[in-house]
Amino acid sequence: MATMVTDVVRPDSATEVPAEWRPVTRVLFRFAFVYFGIAVAGQWLFLKLFGSLGVPHEWVQEVGNAWSLRLPSDWVAEHVLRLDKPLSWAETGSSDTAANWVSAFTWLLVAAVATAVWSAVDRRRPNHAVLNEWFRLLLRFSLATSLLLYGMVKVLPSQMSFELQRLVEPFGDMSPMGLLWAQTAASEPYEIALGLAEVTAALLLLVPLTATAGALLALVVGLQVLLLNLTYDVPVKLYALHLLLLAIVLVMPEVRRLALFLAGRRVDAVVRRPLFAKARWNRVARVIQVMLALWFVFTIFTDALEAWQRYGNARPKSPLYGIWNVTEYSLAGQDLPALVTSNEQPRPASAIATERLRRVIFDNPVSVTVQRMDDSLVTFPGTVDTDQHTVTIAQDMAGKFKFGTFSFQRPEPNRLILDGQLGGRPVRMRLELLDLDRFPLVERGFHWVQEAPYRR
Incomplete structure (x- = not known):
């Protein structure tokens, strides 16, 4: 019978000398850190934290535009991609605007240049073992908060809420997205089940010992969400693609261990390096992680509850309903x-x-x-x-x-x-x-x- 132990952090692991990474591994890590860590996960997590602290939405939007490299993206759109019209950075509810796609492309260019410079300056470093732990932590929290948000608005149905007009709207008049929303809203238990899968993945990701299981479930959830967005033309394709890629990045280092586990062979625990050299600072870091996780769970739940009561399935009905x-x-x-x-x-x-x-x-x-x-x-x-x-x-x-x-x-x-x-x-x-x-x-x-x- 196969046995598998998840991530473990040993107090003495900070004194162990980690193995040297292959050059290609170091280069790929640097690129992933800049693009997935800073451009994607860092932006999502910071903006969610920023918004949860009551910062005005207009300020959050401005910070988001700056983090999306608005000025460089405008230049890339005009001089590199040669788009016919200027990018619009207005908030529309879509993550598939031209500005968002150009921003992602610009960040890819920045990540490529940053990787080249980083590799040249830091070419003698044998590995990025400690930075990798920070990187995984950032990805875990960012992916978890995103899944929590999308999961909670399904567990408390407000993302797809039942609308009377759908009962008399001709089937052929619905857009593909409208049809997807209508069929999901038609079965509240089904919508709740979809949300529970996302919430479960998020909670598993927030706990270090179950992070790998959370990443695997997030991978399955992400595949399904991306497939629906692609086939029903939902304008969240870029966001869903990034969700899936974050899950893949978290799962990739565990592929070999998972293969051994599925083959029925014993799999030892992964020894994770602590974030800091001193035990005291690591204890502080764990406390901060727990507090941050609880804060995100609380604020996202309360926001989802308000949405459910304001315009979700628990919303008030018209007196002439x-x-x-x-x-x-x-x-x-x-x-x-x-x-x-x-x-x-x-x-x-x-x-x-x-x-x-x-x-x-x-x-x-x-x-x-x-x-x-x-x-x-x-x-x-x-x-x-x-x-x-x-x-x-x-x-x-x-x-x-x-x-x-x-x-x-x-x-x-x-x-x-x-x-x-x-x-x-x-x-x-x-x-x-x-x-x-x-x-x-x-x-x-x-x-x-x-x-x-x-x-x-």
């Missing part, structure tokens, strides 16, 4: 028939002021979604005031520019009357609440025993 079919619709006193139209010609959102609507969807308390007769969906910032019995639709998130104002009556629980103005035109509509149980996606549930597949 539901999907409402429009049964009667009049514009400036003239009844508009319910005629199906084509969506071949995209129209601006403001055009709904002159159209008949098919449905009005009230999901969360801060927005209102309308469905046109061509089945396209438009979402506006909106609020429902139950005291004044009004519905307000705005053109901006602050609600300063009103697009529609209605008074509402609810003579029966499944009946609604909206009377007011939309885009400056008088509108009156009667609506009927759609029974959500008519959708198999909501009603079907789970069955241990099934006499036949249910693939409606």
